[in-house]
Amino acid sequence: MREKVVAVDLGGTNLRLGVVDSAGRITRRRRLAMRAFTAREDLYSWLAEAIGDFIEDGHGRQGGRRARRVSCDRQGPAAVGIGFAGPSDAERGLIYYAPNVGCMTDLRVASRVGKLLGLPTFLENDANCAALGEHWRGAGRGARSLFLFTVGTGIGGSFLIDGQVWHGEHGIAGEIGHTVVATGGPRCNCGKEGCLEALVSATAILKAYRRAAGRAVRMPAELTAKMVFDRARRGDAAARSVVDRSARALGVGIANVFHLLNPELVLIGGGVSRAGSMLLGPAVEEARRAIFPPLQGKLRVKRASLGDDAGLLGAARVAFRHLSGI
């Protein structure tokens, strides 16, 4: 087996690429602005070109000039692993719905991009990649079972048993963001009311703060969830109440996962988790209160430790595992 793969993280804003070795080191990186597509084939060829260029540039291409491909002493990657947002069936290589790339449905990214590249190419949901990355090299090392919440623009989730993703029958297991915790609560982008995502995501926090603060508070045009946390820290009552509600809802989500899946470890990752103890402190407190008393002490919650690299490492892990047939 060759010792490196290309990992791809197809996010909402950026396409991130990395060369990853079998020890989980990212030896080269690239970041491109993501764009939306209206035709599947355009997405496939754009992706194949971006990945192909990235590979070639590691083999002697200088600046804009293309050199001959792959010299014998500098072996190319053995495979490509792609992490992708949206409900997908990784085992069948099918993305049901891709909100990040123009809301297309039924994408076959792995097989089509793989064919264009001439490399074995594998797909995995981005939350599952992040969990695999954290289990391989981050805060999840050694956990027999873990559940990762990714709290960002949306909410994702992933459940690992013995380091393997539990995909479920149609590949969508782990979709904690669209479990309902507050029937009749705020409306989610998915159309339902009271989804965890409608209470805890960055989008939900911003929306709730704009409503709670009303016209009394000056709002910058580019208000971010981070600013809401900063305002809460400085004593802004509306921000404080929004953060508290989100933290409590996250706590309910954690307790629901604990009762239903009972993992050894719960990890919290994603951009919003950078708010740190302000979010996680009250969330864990709420979760413990909600758990059967004899088990309250057994809940273990940690922040994910790899940041954005978790997704790249997980995508690489998927490719390495396919190569070695695990």
Place this chain on the structure above:
Amino acid sequence: MREKVVAVDLGGTNLRLGVVDSAGRITRRRRLAMRAFTAREDLYSWLAEAIGDFIEDGHGRQGGRRARRVSCDRQGPAAVGIGFAGPSDAERGLIYYAPNVGCMTDLRVASRVGKLLGLPTFLENDANCAALGEHWRGAGRGARSLFLFTVGTGIGGSFLIDGQVWHGEHGIAGEIGHTVVATGGPRCNCGKEGCLEALVSATAILKAYRRAAGRAVRMPAELTAKMVFDRARRGDAAARSVVDRSARALGVGIANVFHLLNPELVLIGGGVSRAGSMLLGPAVEEARRAIFPPLQGKLRVKRASLGDDAGLLGAARVAFRHLSGI
């Protein structure tokens, strides 16, 4: 391996016993009234005596006279499997909390009763037993993964992967009844608000109906959930609205399980499930609405088919598996 085991279902009202053969046939049964205990040892010895008497009566004991034990041609059971309500860690043989037998904590039923009986004795949560029974001989046959809701006085749940219980790290996985679906909703016996159990169980249905109907409606002293369903069928508006709310909440629970665990099959068992299509029709409709559109058609929900026998068969299954080392 000898070909039969004794299965025990330690319920809230009855202690049910059965001799079960390796093909999943219940060849003999007994039902005793359950009682509460204040001391662990009293429970252990009462259980051991009840099981021991049941075994002996299959080997020549007539009426009240005790005959000599076990003749060579009528072999006794090889093991005992006990299904038990309450959060427990079956793999470690520990019951954290036993609401059905006087609310004692930290029970070691399997090891203590097994010692008194002189037979290998194994423990499993009652909802897990019901799921194992349905997977072995009932509506769950052949499902790669299934989630069973037991909707009765309380709500239990069980998640099977390849016919094996997913116990989780501390044995409590599957506790769907105490996942929160309606933050701020009705108070549950566990002290939280908005647990599924506080919306869908027989207890919850009765409580909500008493409140909704108020003094305008004649209430029999022994009102049951079945009567509420019957009244709803006959057009009682209060009963109708309670049943509708419960069905929708069950639908939310089903959708949450589908998003989080994505099982091939969802089974609904327990006493309240006998209400049939009046509960399950709107529940499945609500669940489908709540699921990602591309996957709505993939949800499979069925009624459990074995009734009370599921628990006995599952307890027997546990004993057979332990005996054969699976």
